[in-house]
Amino acid sequence: MANPVTYRPKTGEIPLDPGVYRFRDEHGRVIYVGKAKNLRSRLNSYFANPQGLLAKTRTMVFTAASVEWTVVGSELEALQLEYTWIKEFDPRFNVMFRDDKSYPxxxxxxxxxxxxxxxxxxxxxxxxxxxxxxxxxxxxxxxxxxxxxxxxxxxxxxxxxxxxxxxxxxxxxxxxxxxxxxxxxxxxxxxxxxxxxxxxxxxxxxxxxxxxxxxxxxxxxxxxxxxxxxxxxxxxxxxxxxxxxxNTVVLSEDTDADIFALKEDELEAAAQVFHVRGGRIRGQRGWVVEKVEDMETPDLVEHLLQQVYGEGNSSNEQIPREVLVPVLPSNSDQMLEWLRGLRGARVDVRVPQRGDKATLMGTVEQNAADALRLHKSRRAGDITTRSAALQELQEALDLPQPLMRIECFDISHVQGTNVVASMVVVEDGLPRKSEYRKFSITGDAARDDTASMYDVIYRRFRNYLAYKAGDT
Structure with missing residues (x-):
């Protein structure tokens, strides 16, 4: 792991403007994307006392090998660019609300x-x-x-x-x-x-x-x-x-709203949303997120709204007139402007105080609490087993640090024809399916498995070096 001192930028080099920053690891992969009203103040907070950071933030800072930033004209532009980069790079240390897949x-x-x-x-x-x-x-x-x-x-x-x-x-x-x-x-x-x-x-x-x-x-x-x-x-x-x-009526028939609630502890948070259309609950979604930085609830709400409405790939995610949240998101003015731009009409983001909407939010919050409790019980054994397996592999191979990324390759063919290869990726002991790849193998490389494997490994690292050279 890199020492943050080796890549810390000089304070005078960092602008005071709003912007978006990226941490990269030693292989050039983006591992974290963040935004700030004041880039200098935010970035210095990572390097002033790295040992005093939260465990996951400290791991990110020591895993990184470089940091870069882009200055933007406003906080709204920072919000939009941050979301674009998170979708593009899928950084492993960013707050990502993972879908709860337990409901049919x-x-x-x-x-x-x-x-x-x-x-x-x-x-x-x-x-x-x-x-x-x-x-x-x-x-x-x-x-x-x-x-x-x-x-x-x-x-x-x-x-x-x-x-x-x-x-x-x-x-x-x-x-x-x-x-x-x-x-x-x-x-x-x-x-x-x-x-x-x-x-x-x-x-x-x-x-x-x-x-x-x-x-x-x-x-x-x-x-x-x-x-x-x-x-x-x-x-x-x-x-x-x-x-x-x-589909019983829970609110007045002219109500179109998404009702969000969170339940969190010091390490993770569970989020739930009920999609209410025409006064009836038409759908529900749930997510669980691991906290990387010392994030307050308004920050989590901002990331949640950014991810849900930024996806825009489901009829349930069409932005309604009303978005009800447990607390207002940080940078609420910019978030409102962004949501209105996506919807093309007015959007109200507010906290319900009393009445049927507050009562329904209580139900959503109870769902979030149940989801977090279920997630904790399922993950308790998984994390222990995964950490033990990575440590055992490190010791067996006599490596100086754990294998945080493993790529596995295999060759397949039909009696010597139609030769293909596959690559699967494991990060932190978990499959990273978004980075799985398939390779077609033709010509002389398809004569036997050894030649095919050589061809695939060569192409994989040729592309990796080209990508790395393009980013530097």
Whole structure:
């Protein structure tokens, strides 16, 4: 690890202006990005007494080998540039709110030719609409079973779908009218997509439109003495109302708000948000973050809003008129200006003091407390095991310091053809999947595994040296 004295900039060289700074390690990787109203004051705080810093901040300062900065014209520009760099470099020491993946969501894969309704946990996928979360998990299965009665959208896996296409026979759901059976051509791709869009519209809150339409059809069936159809429509209306009533009104129907809450200790913090649209809770998300610097709650709120609304990759993350927080974010004026710029309209960020909104925030805070407690119980054994494994590896290889980054390579082929290689990365004992890579191997390098491995290692470090030379 580097001694901070070796790369500390002279005080007179650091400007007094607002700006954004980056710490890099000995390999040139950006490991931390921060912003400051006064660059000189902020950077000097890292070097004045490194031993007095928080443990994780001290580790960052001693891991770094250089620091650089960029002066900007205003604090708003600093906020925007900081977020851009964090997204670009994904620095390992920055505060990053990691998604809580423990809740199941109802998902509709609108990116497929025949959209599929399914239950998903984990990372959110592109071109997929999400609704929920549902707790307990039984509730989501009941919702799906009820909804496909009225909107018979495909729910089967790709394997089941292809087998039905080959045999020309649908699965059981196709026979009992809980699937429109696009696999055997009972419905066109366009009509099936329209069904999926209606399914999404209903789950997004447009329930009254569909219920009114079914009631009108039921009345027409009764007028024509078609009582069998009327009874079926009656049952469909009852099913939709059961789903609709699960989304109970928690605030006035004209309320669109995101309600955030935090629960923290000296090392970590858990955050939760309820997305309220039309007075109903339409979604929820949770994150857990490790504190790197000695951050106050307003700083955490600022980073949380910056990350959630900066992503902009989910319908739940569309910025509402009202954002309710436990405390106002630091640099609140700049944050308000940034949010208004993203939304293109007024945004109110405030702390609820009393009434239904304050009560609902209490519920969100309880969720955050539960999430932090669960995270702590799961991580207690993981950290101990990981640290022990890294120390054991260091001793076995007789290394002066632990292996903070490990890259593993492997070669694969099909009887000597279609040769490919993969690289997986482990940092601090954890997989860093964003840096996994695949390599295609052709020509003379594909003659055997030894030549292929040489080619991959050579290309990897050639690119690394080129990247390092470009940054210096």
């Amino acid at each position: 969501y109802l998902a509709v894969t609108m990116g497929e030719k025949y959209p599929r309704v399914q239950v998903l946990r984990g990372d959110k996928k592109k071109d997929t609409r999400y609704f929920g979360p549902f707790y307990p998990a039984k509730a989501i299965r009941e919702t799906v079973d009820t909804m496909i009665r009225v909107f018979p959208v495909r729910t089967c896996s790709a394997g089941v779908f292809k087998r039905a296409e080959r045999t020309g026979r649908p699965c059981l759901l196709g026979y009992i009218d809980k699937c429109s059976a696009p696999c055997v051509g009972r419905i066109t791709p366009e009509d099936h997509r329209a069904l999926a869009e209606d399914f999404c519209d209903f789950m997004s809150g447009e329930a009254k439109k569909f219920i009114s339409g079914l009631e009108k059809k039921m009345a027409e069936a009764v007028a024509e003495l078609d009582y069998e159809s009327a009874a079926r429509l009656r049952d469909d209306i009852a099913a939709l109302r059961r789903v609709f009533e699960r």
